[in-house]
Amino acid sequence: MSFLVTAAIVEDNQWAGTMLESYCERCGVNVVCVASDGQAFLQQYDSCKPDILFVDIRLQGELDGISMVQAIREAGGRPKVIMVSGTTNIDDVLTSFHDLGSLYFLSKPVLFPKFQTALEKAKTEIEMERSVQASQAPPATWITVKHQKLELPISEDSILYIEKEDKRLTAIHLVNGDCVEASTNLSDILLQASPLLFSPFKGFLVNMRHVASYVKERGFPTSRRFLIHFKHSTVKVPLSRNLQKEFAKLLQELNI
Missing domain, CATH: 3.40.50.2300 (Response regulator)
Structure with a gap:
């Protein structure tokens, strides 16, 4: 399997x-x-x-x-x-x-x-x-982004996380390992998304469906961040200390 x-x-x-x-x-x-x-x-x-x-x-x-x-x-x-x-x-x-x-x-x-x-x-x-x-799941949520002057629909379920690369480009990382570069802002993506697309840190969105866990960041004694681990990737995404409780509650509700 x-x-x-x-x-x-x-x-x-x-x-x-x-x-x-x-x-x-x-x-x-x-x-x-x-x-x-x-x-x-x-x-x-x-x-x-x-x-x-x-x-x-x-x-x-x-x-x-x-x-x-x-x-x-x-x-x-x-x-x-x-x-x-x-x-x-x-x-x-x-x-x-x-x-x-x-x-x-x-x-x-x-x-x-x-x-x-x-x-x-x-x-x-x-x-x-x-x-x-x-x-038994509800219909899939689709998010439309601008990709090379085209309107590209992406299933929210297929998104692992999204990162703002610069002022013009947004990198959409998919569960299958692919990455789509789009010129759509994170705020415009959130308007189309379900509550399971969460912003844990400035410049990032994560799909809560694919989150495995989160841990305190190590290696930096003064760090106040956590790191999010995914089920489908070794990549780690930062989680702000101020958002940790909200993130933990949403993760718990999703896993009940």
């Missing part, structure tokens, strides 16, 4: 976590969060909202993997859960399946073929759910 999904890994064994992350990369899955502590991950969950959650049953801190997933479920989160553990306790295994609705239980050390089988099962369920949602 070629569609893209996001994943988070909650594993307190660094070697095992690195291995799971490398497996995800081999399968084209975008890892949006890696954590070793259940409580710490709960605090990050709303900002990453992964499609798939790989969880070790035994974790550092107050929460084990089962309790952590139960807390996510109670808060309304519905990621596909794949439990990973070296435990031989059958009660833990049964709890992970019956109480949490786990898709799979992977025993350590996790071999790649078994990982791939579990991942494909999760992706099959995600694809089915997305197909149902797509069939």
Whole structure:
């Protein structure tokens, strides 16, 4: 299956976590969060909202993997859960399946073929759910821009983000990797768009449908910005600190 999904890994064994992350990369899955502590991950969950959650049953801190997933479920989160553990306790295994609705239980050390089988099962369920949602979705929004003296219609769904390059040109980056240069202003584009096209920073518009997460900008101690991560690209777009709460609320509403 070629569609893209996001994943988070909650594993307190660094070697095992690195291995799971490398497996995800081999399968084209975008890892949006890696954590070793259940409580710490709960605090990050709303900002990453992964499609798939790989969880070790035994974790550092107050929460084990089962309790952590139960807390996510109670808060309304519905990621596909794949439990990973070296435990031989059958009660833990049964709890992970019956109480949490786990898709799979992977025993350590996790071999790649078994990982791939579990991942494909999760992706099959995600694809089915997305197909149902797509069939119930409202008609697509089309945005018309000026491109080389022509009127060019672009489906809003196909837009990843838009950046103002200079006074005359606007770069429209599409999910498929293409880029369309237009002479239409961001304000004129917003007039045609749905509320899901959001301006997180001066000179940028992002399509909230394709946002995976956002994190505090690193490398600059005085930075007051966040960086937006997408499901379909490694490109990162800035998010103003003043708009962070509004952005987080919209992202949460979209993922409920």
